[in-house]
Amino acid sequence: MNPVTPNQTTSDAIGAAGAPSPTFSPLYQQIKGLITQSLQSGEWKPGEMIPSEVELANRFKVSQGTVRKAIDELAAENLVVRKQGKGTFVSTHHEARAHFRFLRLVPDEGVPHYPESRFIEVKRLRAPAEVARLLDLKSGDAVVYIKRVQSFGSVPTIVEELWLPGLIFKGLTAERLNEYKGPMYGLFESEFGTRMIRAEEKLRAVCAEEGDAELLKIAAGTPLLCAERVSFTYGDKPVELRRGLYLTERHHYQNDLS
Amino acid sequence: MNPVTPNQTTSDAIGAAGAPSPTFSPLYQQIKGLITQSLQSGEWKPGEMIPSEVELANRFKVSQGTVRKAIDELAAENLVVRKQGKGTFVSTHHEARAHFRFLRLVPDEGVPHYPESRFIEVKRLRAPAEVARLLDLKSGDAVVYIKRVQSFGSVPTIVEELWLPGLIFKGLTAERLNEYKGPMYGLFESEFGTRMIRAEEKLRAVCAEEGDAELLKIAAGTPLLCAERVSFTYGDKPVELRRGLYLTERHHYQNDLS
DNA sequence: AAGTGGTCTAGACCACTTT
């Protein structure tokens, strides 16, 4: 009868004690899963308000406290944002807040701001073995390849290559990218229904090769910070491979250990 | 009468409603502050169990739920660790668990393990202006300077310099460092009563200079990942400045964006 | 005034560990 199966019965049997659940997990985790499904399915879109805690508690036939704990975890994972007095909202990449979660390169002096993009190349190709492996595709599957240069106040600072699953990013063209202002993740979210949740980065120091040195207007051999990123959407599904080369003479990669 | 001043009264006046608190903040935040004070003062030492939630609730004259929320946050900040059925314990750097929170350099292949240290230099000197600024000292104050090389399976991979406030790390000598096995943070915690809570790192790519190249047995000019770290103890007090140069040919700096 | 999230309480029971 209940949408969810509590793993324990209340002293006074208000909620009907369901059959013993085969897959044991706390009630609030099950609620969290159900809410996540609604987020993933697009029932509530990025930027929109989700139903209030009371409403969700009624829908799922659990107490408000249980819904609260589920939402607490979703908020900790940045899937939703709570705003006192207003409601709980689906996170979106269309906010200054979210921009710097995935851009860690900040100027040595002054306040961080977002760089301008110039796209060098946008094409479709068959995934090389390494790319396929990291994106969980089959070798030879279609992928979109993007190469761009990003500049801070007309100083070219980042050379970046991206590989995206062709199936998901069908209509992605240079025009779409050029029209769009702001972080690509905003475009991906709005136009392709794919929201980046988290990412893993591997950082190395490398020497600038000829071509990249030209794009950054520096000497070949200049040391660059190389960041290889795999980004994940709902269900820990990898949906982006990114390789960035950062010029770190006036900027640095900021990281907090905690 | 109460050790803490609730900011709201209960419907049935069980806890005596104290005078209105001048500095408004949620009750559980005040409890969290009191617990943090006890951690900082050493009332409960690293590795030890802190009083149970029920006991703390009695001590502070609040409900267990309020203590729970305070401890939840302390656990999220890694100041304590909860263990179901056993109790809540003060975090310590003497655990494999903690080691890799502050060492992010992992091998490209295989499982991470902890490097061996060889100390090149340990001496006391007067803080240069830059060091003093970052450690919140006065220029010329005494600091301990340490230089070491760290190796993974006999392959030198990290050259590291450290600056520590001389006042706190009075008796720190090369002998003490050589005797000690494991991460320095364990030594700092046990012998100097200073526990590193969190750190900020700035990463750059640089070229190996003569001296460092020799220590790492590489050619001068090899690109190295430079990590400048400021570590903080209780009260966000900076107590360590560290500059590491990482050879990233067989290793990389691992980072999760979330 | 009404609706939202945020705090606090009290009590029950569950899961895990130790005695």
Place this chain on the structure above:
DNA sequence: AAGTGGTCTAGACCACTTC
């Protein structure tokens, strides 16, 4: 059996936002 943290509920009130 006793003690610990973990889950769940129900209800009250506070703080903030909007109408």
